[in-house]
Amino acid sequence: xxxxDALRAWGADVDEALVRCLNNESFYLMLVxxxxxxxxxxxxxxxxxxxxxxxxxxxxxxxxxxxxxLALAPICKPVxxxxxxxxxxxxxxxxxxxxxxxxxxxxxxxxx
Amino acid sequence: MNDRSFMEERPNPQEKDRMRQILIVxxxxxxxxxxxxxxxxxxxLLFAETGKEALKAVRAHADTLSLVLLDLNLPDLHGLDILxxxxxxxxxxxxxxxxxxxxxxxxxxxxxxxxxxxxSKPYPRVEVIMARIRRSxxxxxxxxxxxxxxxxxxxxxxxxxxxxxxxxxxxxYHREEDTDALVVDINHxxxxxxxxxxxxxxxxxxxxxxxxxxxxxxxxGIVCRREADTxxxxxxxxxxxxxxxxxxxAAAGEGLKGRIRTRVGVYSRADKSIDMxxxxxxxxxxxxxxxxxxxxxVAVYDDALHEKEVYAERLLxxxxxxxxxxxxxxxxxxKYDIRPETPVICxxxxxxxxxxxxxxxxxxxxxxxxxxxxxxxxxxxxxxxxEAAAQIRRWKDTLGHAVPVSVNVxxxxxxxxxxxxxxxxxxxxxxxxxxxxxxxxxxxxxxQDSEQIIQVVSxxxxxxxxxxxxxxxxxxxxxxxxxxxxxxxxxxxxxxxxTAFSENGNIRMLEISLDISRCLSVPMIAExxxxxxxxxxxxxxxxxxVQGYYFSKPVPAEEFERFLTQN
Numbered sequence: 165x166x167x168x169d170a171l172r173a174w175g176a177d178v179d180e181a182l183v184r185c186l187n188n189e190s191f192y193l194m195l196v197x198x199x200x201x202x203x204x205x206x207x208x209x210x211x212x213x214x215x216x217x218x219x220x221x222x223x224x225x226x227x228x229x230x231x232x233x234l235a236l237a238p239i240c241k242p243v244x245x246x247x248x249x250x251x252x253x254x255x256x257x258x259x260x261x262x263x264x265x266x267x268x269x270x271x272x273x274x275x276x
Numbered sequence: 277m278n279d280r281s282f283m284e285e286r287p288n289p290q291e292k293d294r295m296r297q298i299l300i301v302x303x304x305x306x307x308x309x310x311x312x313x314x315x316x317x318x319x320x321l322l323f324a325e326t327g328k329e330a331l332k333a334v335r336a337h338a339d340t341l342s343l344v345l346l347d348l349n350l351p352d353l354h355g356l357d358i359l360x361x362x363x364x365x366x367x368x369x370x371x372x373x374x375x376x377x378x379x380x381x382x383x384x385x386x387x388x389x390x391x392x393x394x395x396s397k398p399y400p401r402v403e404v405i406m407a408r409i410r411r412s413x414x415x416x417x418x419x420x421x422x423x424x425x426x427x428x429x430x431x432x433x434x435x436x437x438x439x440x441x442x443x444x445x446x447x448x449y450h451r452e453e454d455t456d457a458l459v460v461d462i463n464h465x466x467x468x469x470x471x472x473x474x475x476x477x478x479x480x481x482x483x484x485x486x487x488x489x490x491x492x493x494x495x496x497g498i499v500c501r502r503e504a505d506t507x508x509x510x511x512x513x514x515x516x517x518x519x520x521x522x523x524x525x526a527a528a529g530e531g532l533k534g535r536i537r538t539r540v541g542v543y544s545r546a547d548k549s550i551d552m553x554x555x556x557x558x559x560x561x562x563x564x565x566x567x568x569x570x571x572x573x574v575a576v577y578d579d580a581l582h583e584k585e586v587y588a589e590r591l592l593x594x595x596x597x598x599x600x601x602x603x604x605x606x607x608x609x610x611k612y613d614i615r616p617e618t619p620v621i622c623x624x625x626x627x628x629x630x631x632x633x634x635x636x637x638x639x640x641x642x643x644x645x646x647x648x649x650x651x652x653x654x655x656x657x658x659x660x661x662x663e664a665a666a667q668i669r670r671w672k673d674t675l676g677h678a679v680p681v682s683v684n685v686x687x688x689x690x691x692x693x694x695x696x697x698x699x700x701x702x703x704x705x706x707x708x709x710x711x712x713x714x715x716x717x718x719x720x721x722x723x724q725d726s727e728q729i730i731q732v733v734s735x736x737x738x739x740x741x742x743x744x745x746x747x748x749x750x751x752x753x754x755x756x757x758x759x760x761x762x763x764x765x766x767x768x769x770x771x772x773x774x775t776a777f778s779e780n781g782n783i784r785m786l787e788i789s790l791d792i793s794r795c796l797s798v799p800m801i802a803e804x805x806x807x808x809x810x811x812x813x814x815x816x817x818x819x820x821x822v823q824g825y826y827f828s829k830p831v832p833a834e835e836f837e838r839f840l841t842q843n
Contacts, residue, residue, distance in 0.1 A: 230306045232398035
């Protein structure tokens with residue numbers, strides 16, 4: 165069962181996120197659980213694989229906003245990085261960042 | 277803050293905010309839920325998850341939306357395109373939009389596209405969000421209020437008051453430029469209104485407004501609706517106003533049945549040292565000179581018009597003093613009963629002259645229309661009544677007798693609730709009979725506000741005053757109406773006499789008028805009779821009473837005495 169302490173231990177900036185969630189813990193936890201199922205987690209690697217960097221940027225950008233609002237730092241950090249690379253449509257290897265995002269998301273899912 | 281519940285942490289919702297409606301355009305569940313949690317206690321919320329949904333919602337709630345919170349990153353349309361769409365649509369552009377974005381670049385672009393503000397991601401503290409929302413709504417509502425008072429509702433143009441302010445500003449930035457002040461009227465607008473209805477007339481007004489804006493678009497200039505069908509334009513000087521008039525008339529009547537014609541009064545190269553309002557008064561005077569013209573559509577304010585105005589103003593300024601100093605002199609013109617073998621004097625008409633100390637004798641043809649236009653005629657009429665009544669008294673005292681004197685009662689006098697009392701007092705104070713005073717009321721007075729006027733006249737007649745209908749034949753009253761009017765005599769419009777006795781004269785109208793007077797069993801008085809020939813012809817046709825230069829011009833009271841003593 166996901167709880168505040170586990171999230172804090174995982175690396176989320178729980179205090180910042182709680183202020184944003186009006187100090188309502190259950191509201192915060194509900195949003196975190198929803199955010200992990202954000203379809204952009206799938207759209208991002210799919211678009212990169214298909215070479216559609218525009219679409220990949222949109223997915224990353226949207227994810228960044230959500231992760232930042234919930235202060236899920238371990239995911240937020242690689243998402244921010246990939247968003248910036250995609251913004252300039254950089255011809256680079258996106259695999260390491262994609263893999264980092266995937267594994268952080270999985271580790272978060274294990275807290276559920 | 278741990279010991280306080282999160283409900284207490286929320287911004288205290290102001291009661292009036294409850295009524296305000298906010299559209300949240302956001303496709304991300306988490307972001308949407310956060311905003312909902314912040315705002316749902318204070319605002320009525322609508323949600324859209326795609327750009328298309330957003331535009332649909334904005335249009336559906338265009339009149340009630342207080343704000344749009346717009347995420348730039350949407351699945352179908354880009355937020356900036358939605359923003360552009362809202363800001364370019366005149367029905368939607370008043371709605372403030374706050375952009376939700378995580379990028380500094382987008383912030384600048386959003387503000388340039390018309391966003392009121394932005395909220396970054398991750399979201400700042402809730403108090404910041406609430407404050408920004410409140411401020412944007414407040415600013416836009418204040419602006420709407422200002423616009424509401426600045427703009428004419430129907431045409432969207434400036435209203436008159438604000439127009440003058442903007443015109444002053446216009447001057448500041450165009451000091452060296454020659455500028456024209458224009459007043460534009462629609463010909464016979466009242467008829468258009470009556471014939472086609474208000475909705476049609478409103479379309480004409482809106483189209484004329486748009487036409488005027490288009491006409492000054494290239495050269496620059498400002499436009500307002502002054503009142504009703506009158507518009508004002510302040511623009512760089514140009515020469516060809518004929519084309520201008522044609523263009524705006526065409527624009528006003530576009531797509532409509534019936535042709536719309538405008539008249540343009542131009543005060544060219546306006547003197548910037550005089551009041552802004554005066555400049556447009558000049559243009560209005562020019563426009564008024566072609567009010568009834570079928571051919572002219574442009575009139576320029578020139579020296580002649582200026583002189584005429586200055587003269588008129590002088591007369592208006594001098595009026596009160598003239599009254600006080602008795603510069604107005606009442607003349608009397610005899611009326612003769614021509615039915616006997618030798619015509620017999622049977623009355624007089626009191627006519628006013630102005631003996632101005634500096635301008636000399638001024639014709640009533642000049643000052644009466646002027647005073648009729650601004651209500652001063654009431655004071656003047658009153659003055660004449662008093663003078664005439666006092667004179668009748670004097671004649672009765674010195675000569676032992678007098679004749680009935682008719683005085684003019686203007687339409688505006690009829691609206692005075694104290695008219696009957698005033699006239700009654702006059703008779704009583706001078707110890708006269710009611711029949712000593714005849715009241716001349718023009719036919720046109722009866723046709724406007726007829727019911728009220730008929731009531732007043734009936735009351736006066738019941739007291740014993742004799743009523744003469746003046747200028748009969750010029751007022752288009754129906755035969756049916758005339759037969760029910762309370763009158764004791766018909767006074768034929770001078771024009772009929774002139775036409776009847778001119779070359780190729782048409783006496784038919786004269787005969788018909790005489791038939792009417794016979795039919796009503798009231799005497800017919802003919803004015804403006806100048807020759808014996810005319811008098812004899814009228815007599816032959818059955819006219820009863822004659823007034824005019826043939827017998828005498830209007831003369832001062834002393835001179836009139838000879839007509840009374842002759843009898």
